Amino acid sequence: MTSIVPLVAECEAEFGSIKQTPINDKRLVKARKFLNHGVDPFENIEVDFDVDAAQKMLDKGLYKQDIAEFLNTKPYKINRLIYKGVLDDSKWLKNKSDPKTCRYVFYKNGDYQMRGTMKEISALTGISVSSLKGFRTNEYKKRNHRIRYRLVEID
Structure with a gap:
């Protein structure tokens, strides 16, 4: 094989882009091996x-x-x-x-407080769910606050 262009073109025609191609597609594996001196980095x-x-x-x-x-x-x-x-x-x-089941880590002034769903955090901190949602907005993050809250989504 002298070029991977035909393989990439086939993948793009079938999946829309090379990024949408499944990682174990035979053409993509062949292209990876071509670019990595015969070794597929995803094999090992x-x-x-x-x-x-x-x-x-x-x-x-x-x-x-x-x-x-x-x-x-x-x-x-x-x-x-x-x-x-x-x-x-x-x-x-x-x-x-589902936002009802998403879990978050809650920080106050940079210190870890707890983790849980918004409803759980609200119940334990006494802060309303709508306020917790507001802590995630860019507008809140840009303003200076005496007490700074952060709510970070975790998986």
Whole structure:
């Protein structure tokens, strides 16, 4: 093979862009091997935990951080396996798209306070849910406050 242009063109014609092409598509694997001297960098994935157990937990909607703690690994390793196509988080994403079930970390003046859903944080802090939502806006973040609150979404 002298060029990967035809492979890329085929992938773009079928999927719209090379970024939309599934990571394990044969043409994409061939192109990666061509660019990396015959080695596919996604082939050698070192996994130090039970992938099937991680997949079952993802499907049940457990949080990635909790899965990583249970499997005694780091959350970035789970995310890397999702990116590489070893784990599928489509069911997990469907569950997490509901704002009522999204979890957040709550900070006051840069100090960690708690984590939970907006409803849980509201109940424990006495701050209304609408105020908590306001803490996430760019307008709030730009203003100077005597007490500064931050609400960061976690997965």
